[in-house]
Amino acid sequence: xxSWVHPTAEVSASATIGEGTRIWHWVQIREGARVxxxxxxxxxxxxxxNVVVGDDCKIQNFATLYNGVTLxxxxxxxxxxxxxxxxxxxxxxxxWQIVATKVQDGASIGANxxxxxxxxxxxxxxxxxxxxxxxDVAPHALVAGVPAKVIGWVCECGRPLxxxxxxxxxxxxxxxxxxxxxxxxSRRRK
Numbered sequence: 001x002x003s004w005v006h007p008t009a010e011v012s013a014s015a016t017i018g019e020g021t022r023i024w025h026w027v028q029i030r031e032g033a034r035v036x037x038x039x040x041x042x043x044x045x046x047x048x049x050n051v052v053v054g055d056d057c058k059i060q061n062f063a064t065l066y067n068g069v070t071l072x073x074x075x076x077x078x079x080x081x082x083x084x085x086x087x088x089x090x091x092x093x094x095x096w097q098i099v100a101t102k103v104q105d106g107a108s109i110g111a112n113x114x115x116x117x118x119x120x121x122x123x124x125x126x127x128x129x130x131x132x133x134x135x136d137v138a139p140h141a142l143v144a145g146v147p148a149k150v151i152g153w154v155c156e157c158g159r160p161l162x163x164x165x166x167x168x169x170x171x172x173x174x175x176x177x178x179x180x181x182x183x184x185x186s187r188r189r190k
């Protein structure tokens with residue numbers, strides 16, 4: 001299935017767009033960007049120079065992905081999500097450098113979340129709407145707040161896991177996510 005690009009979208013001739021990808025109204029995809037197969041790029045999305053988007057990703061309206069961002073496969077990016085790429089932002093800087101951010105397979109980022117640069121969002125992790133992510137997010141972690149903190153764990157299907165790290169929806173279990181038991185504290189000597 002060929003890709004489809006809305007007539008109002010601006011896609012650089014040096015960008016690569018995979019088969020079956022749909023690019024909607026007023027999208028801008030810059031030079032050297034790579035968008036994989038089967039993606040859906042919503043209205044007014046900005047994909048900067050050299051950004052990499054994996055296969056089967058969905059990027060909702062008005063999201064901004066700046067140089068240095070890499071999305072793996074099956075990543076969901078909600079509307080108005082903003083990725084940054086500068087640790088020390090100034091209007092002009094002689095020593096400015098791009099700081100890379102990686103989003104691993106199956107991760108989801110909720111509407112209006114802000115992702116600071118230099119981070120990794122783990123496989124199947126979920127970032128809540130409006131969160132400001134300032135630290136790496138572990139695989140399957142559910143993070144929320146400003147700054148974002150782990151508030152739970154999610155299955156590959158996106159639903160929350162119970163205390164035993166089991167998904168009530170599909171029955172999958174994730175024993176590797178269970179908290180490690182700490183050895184008992186020894187009594188202090190007086």
